[in-house]
Amino acid sequence: MKDPVITTQSQAKRRRIAPFVLGAACLTLAGSIAFTFSGARADESMADTPPSQLRRLTELQYRTAIADAFGPDIKVVGRFSPDLRIDGLQAVGASAVSVTPAGLEQYEDIARAIATQVTDKDHRDRLIGCAPSATDAKGAACARDFIQKVGLKLYRRPVSSAELQQRVAATLDSAARLNDFHAGLAATLAGMLTSPDFLFRIDWPDRSGRGIDAWSAASRLSYLLWNAAPDAALLAAAADGSLNTPAGRAREVERMMASPRFADGVRAFFTDYLRLDGMDDLSKDALIYPAFNSSVASAMREQTLRTITWLLVDKKGDYRDLFTTNAIAMNRTLGPIYDIPVSKTDWYIHQYPQGDPRTGLLTHASILAQHSHPGRTSPTLRGVALTEIFLCEKIPAPPANVNFAVVQDVNNPTLKTTRLRLQAHLDDEECASCHKRSDPMGLGLEQFDGAGQFRTLEHDVTIDVTGSFEAKPFNGAAAMGKLFHDSEQVSACLVQSAWRYAHGRNPVATDAADIARLTKGFAGEGHRFSALMRSIALDPGLIALPRTIRADAPRAKKQGVSG
Amino acid sequence: MTAAKMIDDRLVQGTTRRGFLLRGVVGGAAVTIGLPILDAFLDNNGTAFAATLGGGNLPVRFGTWFWGCGMIPDRWVPKATGADYDLPPQLQPIKDIRQHVSVLSGFNVSLGSRGNLPHLSGNTGVRTGGAADDWLAIRAPTLDVLIADAIGGGSFFRSLDLSADGNTRTSYSFRDGRTMNPTVPSATEFYRKIFGGDFNDPNKADFKPDPRVMVRRSVLSGVTDRRHALLNSVGASDRARLDQYFTAVREMEDKLALQLQKPPPAEACSIPAEPAALRAGADITDVEQRKQNHKMMAQMLAMALACNQTRVFNMNFSTAASDLRQSGNTTGYHQITHEEMVDRSIGYQPTVDFYALRNMEAWADFVAAMAAVKEGDGTLLDNMLVFAHSDVSYAKNHDVQGIPMMLAGSAGGKVKPGIHVAGAGEPISRVGLTIQRAMGLPAESWGLDDMTTKRSVSDILV
Structure with a gap:
């Protein structure tokens, strides 16, 4: 068995417990569980994720690439294949997925619609800049310029001369067949957008066969820091070789981190880490939570992301303060959920008074609402989510034939609060072993209902929000947030997750030292998230080819594509 | 060149x-x-392929129909086996189509040493022949993928996957744990996919x-x-x-x-009108609205099949752990299965019974939509095999013993419709194996671990 969680191994071992019951958790485990939930497995180890050189672009990365290459007015219309989340991260899933026949069909549809727009009368002057007739021999030059220019942006490397030649010939052939130069060029562009060089971020081996080439390194850096393809300056650094030097690389990393686009990279990481994409599918019972609707759900996600970038990027704050801050991004849409009169039309940073129960990330409606049922809270779902996301621990599946009747009888005359009903689990030894672990954290959040609204009573009984975390007692969400702030495991889990996000795979034993060093460095630099990103970006491991791939692809060094 | x-x-x-x-x-x-050319519409290609051609050399199609949260066994399982089986209360909705529908009860999913991940273990057991507690961890492709690999290649779509819940992620069709076939989640989207710009009308005079x-x-x-x-x-x-x-x-x-x-003509094919988009704010978790949405999608699918656009499909009526609710009702079907007390005066959970009936009404709608299309001397349904199943039997306990299953259609004469087979605890993988054989696959055995079987359900096969 592999080490379950490298940096938190000792804690994980301490916490390892025999099979247990997560009764309430099952309530929202719909069939597509692996895609909405990190995929609880019967053991605590992470999924086996072989090192990969191919990562499928996420929908957001695809959209960003099109906007960067052609401008924001080119519409990307169509349905993308759902991204896969493995052990909590889509960044890891991206290294495991491929393209199915139905998926390719969708990509081709989307690509043709983009290509039609790029070559239409409204855009061709700006985006193509030459307009030969279908039979014009000079069309070759026009096509060549376009393919070279666009190819560099889409493939994140120069188009090889062989491909260039083939694509120019195909363009002219299509143009003649369709009797329209621009239709021919559109067909070629659609082909490029359907090609693996665009749809996958590919780590091409360098000539030594031990690392990845400069173009691939540029992509790794820019997707880590910006969640976007390399810009012209970074590509230039790849072309002139400066990116291969530590100084050149550091210079580019500093430049990128100073750019406003760094916030996009931070947002992308936290969207993945906190599973905020789940807000897209979140629905609540309209009668029980009339203040909730899909635009509120989007605003909840935006609120969390804005709070994070405000604290971690703008203020260059301590990551741990996310759990204790009284500040939260707010807008008018969210006023009713937070019971705050909002007069401003734009987003602003709202300050809660000291000692307010609404303190820190754990009290954000995005997290509270997402890990609840449509019509009520679920301390177990919340506890499981907190355990998986912030402690990097996995929760196994409950055993068969659980009797849920007591736990879920909301009209039980004697067990009026969720805590009392869940207590029934703790009276059952088999259930207790794990509910003791997950429920206390969730019960600490019970003052927030299934849509994230504050309350103090459930069925007229005062809600008890006491509990303990890491053997320390707390009373309420704010106090629990303070314990999260102080927890080494919480910080270590962030580092490990950021590493997995950057590398697109789960760590193996040989990665432990690397992650331990990053963890130490993170603490040493005051838990600054940007410092962590910088360390990961500058780590030579980020651009190394994993050993297993080196052994497996002996011909790699001969096949690297040169500019 | x-x-x-x-x-x-x-x-x-x-x-x-x-x-x-x-x-x-x-x-x-x-x-x-790559195998040599096999033309779906000519019966001159050897026995394996001919086995998936029905009467009059019409293609035989296979599909699945899924619903979540099972049924109440005492109110669903017929007492009599064989033809003319009785219809307990929860099967009453299929009374007009009973002659087309076989009921398979009492087949079990074996969990082996694995825990029962509610609503997932049973579903993976039925679909892959081996229970898994995570789709990522499945060890074999789902049944529909196996069949599509064998017979899906001659038509425009290898398979068509639909979900009436509006969510493209609601899919139980996987090649492996990392390769899910996402669903088309709306009737309008499905219409455009089939009858949009790429549609090659089989009955168009000039090509x-x-x-x-x-x-x-x-x-x-x-x-x-x-x-x-x-x-x-x-x-x-x-x-x-x-x-x-x-x-x-x-x-x-x-x-x-x-x-x-030029595609071969398909006499049953006629292009339907484009369905209206759902109105903004429509709540298709509401069971009645879901049924309407599903019925519209079923009619679209029937035409896609009649027009030879695919030979394999998956239709999901609801998610595993059913997402159905009633508008204005605070607790959904799934939560109700666990929470509702058995009404002692009637002996069952009344609201759960309500939903179970709605599921079966939707199934009847689906079968009726297929039977409504005339094809050859019979109907489209005669040249189909539809496999309906759920994720659990008695949802209150997440029971994976006796997961309800039904077959509709006669697979072009390969399958005997309209009977009840009682499985008596036999492995559920026998049903999957039987289906593969009915569809002409040379499957000798199917299933994993203690669900491995070489025995089909012979009562079903002609």
Whole structure:
């Protein structure tokens, strides 16, 4: 068995417990569980994720690439294949997925619609800049310029001369067949957008066969820091070789981190880490939570992301303060959920008074609402989510034939609060072993209902929000947030997750030292998230080819594509 | 010679590759073998293929129909076996289609040493022949994928996946744990996919190959030029993924080649009107609205089948752990299955019973939509085999013993419809094996671990 969680191994071992019951958790485990939930497995180890050189672009990365290459007015219309989340991260899933026949069909549809727009009368002057007739021999030059220019942006490397030649010939052939130069060029562009060089971020081996080439390194850096393809300056650094030097690389990393686009990279990481994409599918019972609707759900996600970038990027704050801050991004849409009169039309940073129960990330409606049922809270779902996301621990599946009747009888005359009903689990030894672990954290959040609204009573009984975390007692969400702030495991889990996000795979034993060093460095630099990103970006491991791939692809060094 | 020119030449010479792919997994790596041409519409291609042709040489289609949260066994399982089985209360909705529907009760999913991940273990057990507690961890493709690999290649879509819940992620069709076939989640989207710009009307009098399609195909051929360089630069697991990508490209090339040929006529095919989009704010978790949405999708699907657009489909009526609710009701079906007390005066959970009936009404709608299309001497349904099942039997306990299953249609005469078979605790994988054999697959055994079986359910097969 592999080490379950490298940096938190000792804690994980301490916490390892025999099979247990997560009764309430099952309530929202719909069939597509692996895609909405990190995929609880019967053991605590992470999924086996072989090192990969191919990562499928996420929908957001695809959209960003099109906007960067052609401008924001080119519409990307169509349905993308759902991204896969493995052990909590889509960044890891991206290294495991491929393209199915139905998926390719969708990509081709989307690509043709983009290509039609790029070559239409409204855009061709700006985006193509030459307009030969279908039979014009000079069309070759026009096509060549376009393919070279666009190819560099889409493939994140120069188009090889062989491909260039083939694509120019195909363009002219299509143009003649369709009797329209621009239709021919559109067909070629659609082909490029359907090609693996665009749809996958590919780590091409360098000539030594031990690392990845400069173009691939540029992509790794820019997707880590910006969640976007390399810009012209970074590509230039790849072309002139400066990116291969530590100084050149550091210079580019500093430049990128100073750019406003760094916030996009931070947002992308936290969207993945906190599973905020789940807000897209979140629905609540309209009668029980009339203040909730899909635009509120989007605003909840935006609120969390804005709070994070405000604290971690703008203020260059301590990551741990996310759990204790009284500040939260707010807008008018969210006023009713937070019971705050909002007069401003734009987003602003709202300050809660000291000692307010609404303190820190754990009290954000995005997290509270997402890990609840449509019509009520679920301390177990919340506890499981907190355990998986912030402690990097996995929760196994409950055993068969659980009797849920007591736990879920909301009209039980004697067990009026969720805590009392869940207590029934703790009276059952088999259930207790794990509910003791997950429920206390969730019960600490019970003052927030299934849509994230504050309350103090459930069925007229005062809600008890006491509990303990890491053997320390707390009373309420704010106090629990303070314990999260102080927890080494919480910080270590962030580092490990950021590493997995950057590398697109789960760590193996040989990665432990690397992650331990990053963890130490993170603490040493005051838990600054940007410092962590910088360390990961500058780590030579980020651009190394994993050993297993080196052994497996002996011909790699001969096949690297040169500019 | 350019690829487009080659297509033209092949068309002239009548040698356009029009094959299907047989895939398997050998030693963990996907293996793809191109087989010689087999034409779906001519009965001259050997026994395996002929086995999936029905009366009058019409193609036989296979599909699944899924609903979540099972049933109440005492109110669903017929007492009598064989033909003319009785209809307990929860099967009353199928009374008008009973002659087309076989009921399979009492077949069990064995969990082996695994825990029961509610609503998932049973579903993976039925679909892959081995229970898994995570779709990521499934060890074999789902049944529909196996069948689509064998018979899906001759038509425009290898398979069509639909979900009436509006969510493209609601799919129980997987090639492996990392490869889910997402669903088309709305009737309008489905309509555009089938009857939109790419539709090649089988009954159109004049047929001219579209040069734009030729160009698209030639562009895809250009993509495959990258195959060699890529495969040689990556490790083994990435090669398998690239192989999957290039297989998708090849399938699409084949599809576009089909577009360049005049399709064989399909007398039952008529292009339906485009369905209206759901009104803004429509709540399709509401069970009545879901049923209407599903019925519309079923009618679209029936026409897609009659027009020979696919031979394999998956239709999900609700999610596993059913997402159905009633508007204005605070607790959903799934929560109710666990929470509602058994009413002592009637002996069952009344609200759970309400939903179970709605599920069966939707199933009846689906079968009726297929039976409403005349094809050859009979109906579309006669040339289909539809496999309906749920994720659990008695939802209150997440029971995976006796998960309810039904078959509709006679698979072109290969299957005996309208009977009740009581499984008496036999492995549920016997049903999957039977289905594969009915669809002409040369499957000797199917299922994993203690669900491995070589025995089909002989009562069903003709």
